[in-house]
Amino acid sequence: MKLLRKILFPLNPVYFLFVWLRNKAYDWGLFRSKSYDFPVICVGNLSMGGTGKTPMVEYLIRLLESTKTVAVLSRGYGRKSQGFVLADSNSNNNTLGDEPFQIKSKFPGVIVAVDNNRQHGIACLQALDYPPKIILLDDAFQHRSVQAGFSVLLTTYNDLYCDDMVLPAGNLREPRSGAQRAQIVVVTKCPNNLTNAEKKVIQRRIKLNSNQQLFFSSIVYDDFIYSDQEKESIQMLKNKNFTLVTGIANATPMVDYLKHLGLKFEHLSFPDHHTFSKKELELIALKPLVLTTEKDASRLQSLAHKDLYFLPITLELDASEKFETALQNFIKKLN
Secondary structure, three states: OHHHHHHHHHHHHHHHHHHHHHHHHHHOOOOOOEOOOOOEEEEEEOEOOOOOHHHHHHHHHHHHOOOOOEEEEEOOOOOOOOOOEEOOOOOOHHHHOHHHHHHHHHOOOOEEEEOOOHHHHHHHHHOOOOOOOEEEEEOOOOOOOEOOOEEEEEEEOOEOHHHOOEOOOOOEOOOHHHHHHOOEEEEEOOOOOOOHHHHHHHHHHHOOOOOOEEEEEEEEEOOEEEOOOOEEEHHHHOOOOEEEEEOOOOOHHHHHHHHHOOOOEEEEEOOOOOOOOHHHHHHHHOOOOEEEEHHHHHHHHHHOOOOEEEEOEEEEEOOHHHHHHHHHHHHHHOO
16 A cells, blocks of 8 residues: 555645645635534544544534534435435434444434535425534535534544645645634544643644644543443453454554453454445354444444444543533524
8 A cells, every 4th residue: 555655646746736726716715615604513634534533523412412402414425325314213324324323323312414415414404394503514624515613623643634645645635734724623542641741742743723722532442342232341351252343444542452451352354434245244243252343333233143242432532621612602603
């Protein structure tokens, strides 16, 4: 892969110029960008993925769902449906995509919808009998046709966007200057012992504007693993032979965490949003004990594996009160 990216490096200026001109067309008003008179909050990134967008969306839901009717609008990557789809009790990962289905399963009281056209999706949500008061856009930072009033941009601790370059030689969907559109930048997947001195170094490297705020977050793993029928302490995995199955962009944090617990396991790693073949499912079904991610669990349900568990994660944000204040101040302006 590294060799291929070196070969493709001469194409970088072409991609850079194309995306830069597209962004400028929106900035100059040549392309129309629609804004709204109610809170539209975007969660996104500059890179190709693996920054922890779904945990951030879930974090926002927990902050907001008790006071406002919240909707999550996603593209629904990998789904087999078309157009606007509103989640209901019959939805699955084929109709919604992995992340929206996960969110609807965890937060049944939240409106979840998918649509490739975010403007159309927002219009459909607003046409509901009981429209949401707040819309969270999942992975929509590059969807310039919608101008979110509040944008949360994510970048991972081990792969900051300021150290990267655009496709195809790098991982960025757009130039680093695009980060200036965000009100909030969150460095995700930080080590739990990150010091204030290290945070200041990162802040200098990212070079925020005066109107932007920087936060740091880390992954918190649940103390329990879950199946369709029960939950067990994660300590149950000690001294057991089990297989970890992942189909996510970056499984390294989870692998490192399990090893930190002293667990020994086989790891079957697949690409993000991987569609498991019949042969792969048969292989996984032969494993006596399987642990997977919350996202992958929905795609492995067809196994009917009696010992299939998933390990949930949540996001822990430093200076959480400051973050919530910035969020609530934005919402109050539009209510």
